[in-house]
Amino acid sequence: MPFAEIGPIAVHLPERIETNDQLQAEFPNWDLQLIGEKTGILSRHIAAPNETASDLAVAAAEKLFSEHGVDRQSIDFVLLCTQTPDYPLPTTACLIQQRLGLRENCGALDFNLGCSGFVYGLAMAEGLIRCGAASNILLLTAETYSKYIDADDRSLRTIFGDAAAATLVQASPNQSLSGFQFGTDGSGADTLLVADGGARQPDAAIKPRHRKRWKSRLYMDGPSLLNFTIVAVPQLVQDVLKAAGLEEKDVDYYLLHQATRKMLEQLQIQLGLDDSRLPIRLQNVGNTVSSTLPILISQMREDGSLKPQASSLLIGFGVGWSWAGCSWKETWLPKSAAPDA
Numbered sequence: 001m002p003f004a005e006i007g008p009i010a011v012h013l014p015e016r017i018e019t020n021d022q023l024q025a026e027f028p029n030w031d032l033q034l035i036g037e038k039t040g041i042l043s044r045h046i047a048a049p050n051e052t053a054s055d056l057a058v059a060a061a062e063k064l065f066s067e068h069g070v071d072r073q074s075i076d077f078v079l080l081c082t083q084t085p086d087y088p089l090p091t092t093a094c095l096i097q098q099r100l101g102l103r104e105n106c107g108a109l110d111f112n113l114g115c116s117g118f119v120y121g122l123a124m125a126e127g128l129i130r131c132g133a134a135s136n137i138l139l140l141t142a143e144t145y146s147k148y149i150d151a152d153d154r155s156l157r158t159i160f161g162d163a164a165a166a167t168l169v170q171a172s173p174n175q176s177l178s179g180f181q182f183g184t185d186g187s188g189a190d191t192l193l194v195a196d197g198g199a200r201q202p203d204a205a206i207k208p209r210h211r212k213r214w215k216s217r218l219y220m221d222g223p224s225l226l227n228f229t230i231v232a233v234p235q236l237v238q239d240v241l242k243a244a245g246l247e248e249k250d251v252d253y254y255l256l257h258q259a260t261r262k263m264l265e266q267l268q269i270q271l272g273l274d275d276s277r278l279p280i281r282l283q284n285v286g287n288t289v290s291s292t293l294p295i296l297i298s299q300m301r302e303d304g305s306l307k308p309q310a311s312s313l314l315i316g317f318g319v320g321w322s323w324a325g326c327s328w329k330e331t332w333l334p335k336s337a338a339p340d341a
Contacts, residue, residue, distance in 0.1 A: 001130060001132075002129055002130070002135070002171035002172060002173060003126070003129065003130070003171070003172050003173070003174060003175040003176065003177065004122065004125050004126035004129045004130070004137075004169050004170070004171070004172070004176075004177055005169065005170050005171070005172035005174070005176050005177075005331055005332065006122070006167060006169060006176070006177070006297070006328065006330075006331075006332060007068075007167070007168035007169065007170045007332050008064060008067075008068035008070065008167075008168050008332065008334070009064070009165060009166065009167045009168075009294050009297055009298045009301070010060050010061070010063035010064035010067060010068065010165070010166045010298075011060060011063075011163065011164070011165050011166075011291070011294070011295050011298050012056050012057075012059040012060035012063055012163070012164045012165075012166075013045040013161075013162075013163050013285065014045045014046055014047045014048065014051060014056065014162050014163075015045075015048070016045065016046045016047075016048060017043055017044070017045055017046075018043060018044050018045075018046050019042065019043040020032040020035070020036050020041075020042050020043065020158070023157070023158065027152075027154070030154050030158075032158070035154070035158050036158075037261075038260065038261065038262045039158060039159055039260045039261055039262065039282075039286075040260060040261025040262075040264075040280060040282055040283060041158065041159060041161075041260070041261075041282055041283060041286045041287070042283050042284065043283075043284050043285075043286075044146075044159075044160065044161030044162075044285065044286035045161050045162055045163060045285060045286075046146045046161070046162055047144040047146055047147070047162040051144070052084070052086045052144060053082045053084045053085060053086065053092065053142040053143060053144050053164065054085075054086050054092050054095055054096055054099070054142070056142045056144070056162065056163065056164035057080060057082075057092075057096055057140040057141075057142035057164045057166065058096055058099050058100060059164065060140065060142070060164040060165055060166035061096070061100055061138060061140065061166040062100070063166065064138075064166040064167075064168060068168070068334075070168055072100060072101060072102055073102070073103055074135075074136045075100075075102050075103075075106060075136050075137070075138045076103075076105070076106055076107065076134045076135060076136055076137070077106060077107040077108070077125075077128055077133070077134040077136075077137045077138070078093045078096060078097055078102065078106065078107065078108040078109070078137075078138045078140065079093070079109060079111065079121050079124055079125060079137060079138070079139045079140065080092055080093040080096060080108075080109070080110045080111070080140045080141075080142065081110075081111055081112075081113055081117035081118065081120070081121050081139075081140065081141045081142075081290045082110060082112070082140075082141070082142050082143060082290070083112055083113070083114050083143060083145075083194075083289065083290075083319070084142075084143055084144045084145065084147060084148070085110060085112075088197075088198075091108065091109060091110050092110050093108035093109050093110050093140075094108050096108070096140070102138075107128075107133070107134065111124070113290065113319075113320070113322060114143075114192075114289045114290055114318050114319035114320070114322070115257045115259065115289055115290065115292070115316050115317055115318030115319060115322075116182075116257070116316035116317055116318060116320070116322040116323050116324040117141060117289075117290035117316065118139075118141055118167075118290055118291070118292075118293040118294055118314070118316055119180070119293070119314050119315070119316045119324035119325060119326055120182075120316075120324050121139045121141070121167075121169075121290075122139070122169065122177060122180075122314070122326060123180045123182075123324070123326070125137040125139055125169040126169075126177055126180070129169070129170075129171045135170065135171040136168065136169075136170050136171070137168070137169040137170070138166060138167075138168065138169075139166070139167040139168075139169050140164065140165070140166055140167075141164065141165050141167075141289075141290035141291040141294060142163075142164035142165075142290075142291070143162060143163065143164075143288060143289040143290060143291060144162045145160040145161075145162065145218060145289060146160060146161075146162050148194050148216060148217040148218035149216045149217075149218055150214055150215040150216040150217075152214065152215065153214040153215065153216040154214075155213070155214060155220065155222070156214070156216055156218060156220060159260060159286055159287050160218075160286055160287050160288075160289070161285050161286030161287065161288050162288070163285060163288035163291045163295060164291060165291045165294035165295055165298070167294050172331065174331060176328060176329045176330075176331045177326055177327070177328055178243070178244045178245075178326065178327045179240045179241070179242075179243035179244025179245075179246070179325075179326055179327040180240075180243070180324070180325075180326045181236060181239040181240050181243055181324065181325050181326070182322075182323070182324045183232060183236060183321075183322070183323040183324070184320060184321065184322055184323075185228075185232075185320075185321045186320065186321070187321075188224070188225075188228055188320065188321030189206055189320065189321075190206050190207060190208060190209040190221075191209050191220070191221040191224040191225050191228070191321070192218075192219070192220050192221070192225060192318065192319040192320075193206055193208070193218075193219055193319075194217050194218050194219075195207070195208075195217075195219070196217060197217075208221070209221045209224060225259075225263075225318070226262075226263055226266065228317075228321055229259075229263055229266075229267065229317055229318075230266050230267065230270055232317060232321070232323050233256070233267055233270070233271075233315060233317055233323065234267070234270045234271055236315060236317070236323050236324075236325045237254070237271060237313060237315065237325065239325070240313055240315075240325040240326060240327055241313075241327075243327075244326075244327035246311070246327060250311055251277075251311050251312065251313055251327075252277070252307075252310045252311050252312060253277055253278075253279065253300075253306070253310060253311075253312040253313075254271065254273055254277055254278045254312070254313050254315065255279070255293060255296055255297065255312050255313065255314050255315065256278060256315045256316075256317075257292050257293060257315065257316045257317055257318060258280065258281065258282040258285075258287060258288070258292035258293075258295075258296060259287055259292075259317075259318065260282075260287065261280055261282070264278065264280050265280075279296065279300065279305075281296055281299050281300075289318075289319075290316075293314055293316060301334075306330055307330070308330055308331070308333060309329060309330060309331070310329070310330045311327070311328075311329050312327070312328050312329075312330070313325060313326070313327055313328070314326050314327075314328050
């Protein structure tokens with residue numbers, strides 16, 4: 001019975017770059033130096049007005065096919081994680097199947113999760129491969145949160161960036177993913193939400209936990225999210241280690257959802273780790289929601305810091321409240337580095 005392996009990853013970022021310097025010029029009263037120090041974010045990529053999550057996902061997938069020699073006809077399932085779908089229906093993954101020219105006997109579904117979505121996607125891919133339903137899964141994460149954010153919103157505009165990542169999850173005889181653990185606490189739904197645009201009428205919708213200070217459709221209660229995170233994530237790490245049969249010293253890297261520098265530094269303190277084992281790399285992309293982990297993996301592969309056979313924990317957490325984690329060993333090698341290359 002085969003296992004799931006994280007294969008090549010391709011990242012696509014929108015062309016437009018919005019820097020803190022540009023925001024400072026636009027809003028002289030904003031203290032962008034202080035904001036940058038807290039968030040760790042100096043610039044973000046922002047989708048064009050007519051550019052959607054599916055556009056970003058398709059571009060990432062095409063990059064995956066062309067740069068890594070992936071045969072699009074080998075894809076037998078598409079998993080798309082997004083909270084900014086093109087339409088309430090049809091399923092955006094179905095549109096992507098057609099746009100990419102994938103075969104018709106290919107499964108396709110969307111799942112609506114944010115910052116824990118990449119780990120959830122890996123778990124679903126593992127299940128599909130383990131049960132024999134699929135062998136080559138295109139796991140897409142794509143978000144355009146900027147479309148929910150008002151131009152005057154200092155708290156959100158300085159954090160969230162748009163992006164997509166395409167990850168090939170393929171069948172392998174060797175196990176590299178293990179110890180999947182999940183958590184959910186729906187009582188936190190009122191701390192990060194877009195309460196309009198669904199089937200529920202606005203007067204009956206979930207209300208923000210505290211006063212809504214900005215005009216953005218997206219509401220975020222940062223302090224409550226931070227309090228939730230510093231309790232849930234350390235416990236999640238312990239649960240994953242136990243489920244995977246590992247000890248803390250066995251793990252080379254703790255790859256956490258790249259929310260903000262302040263949040264990650266709080267988790268470093270809680271977990272007793274430093275930058276060398278808990279990398280923070282959101283300076284030029286911002287918080288890209290479900291794409292932060294594949295972007296982080298791609299960055300570390302490109303700069304050579306993620307060595308073959310490196311042991312990592314993948315940890316996602318956020319909107320919902322939802323959290324998920326697993327253990328992962330790096331087993332993929334680019335063709336140029338393969339032993340027979």
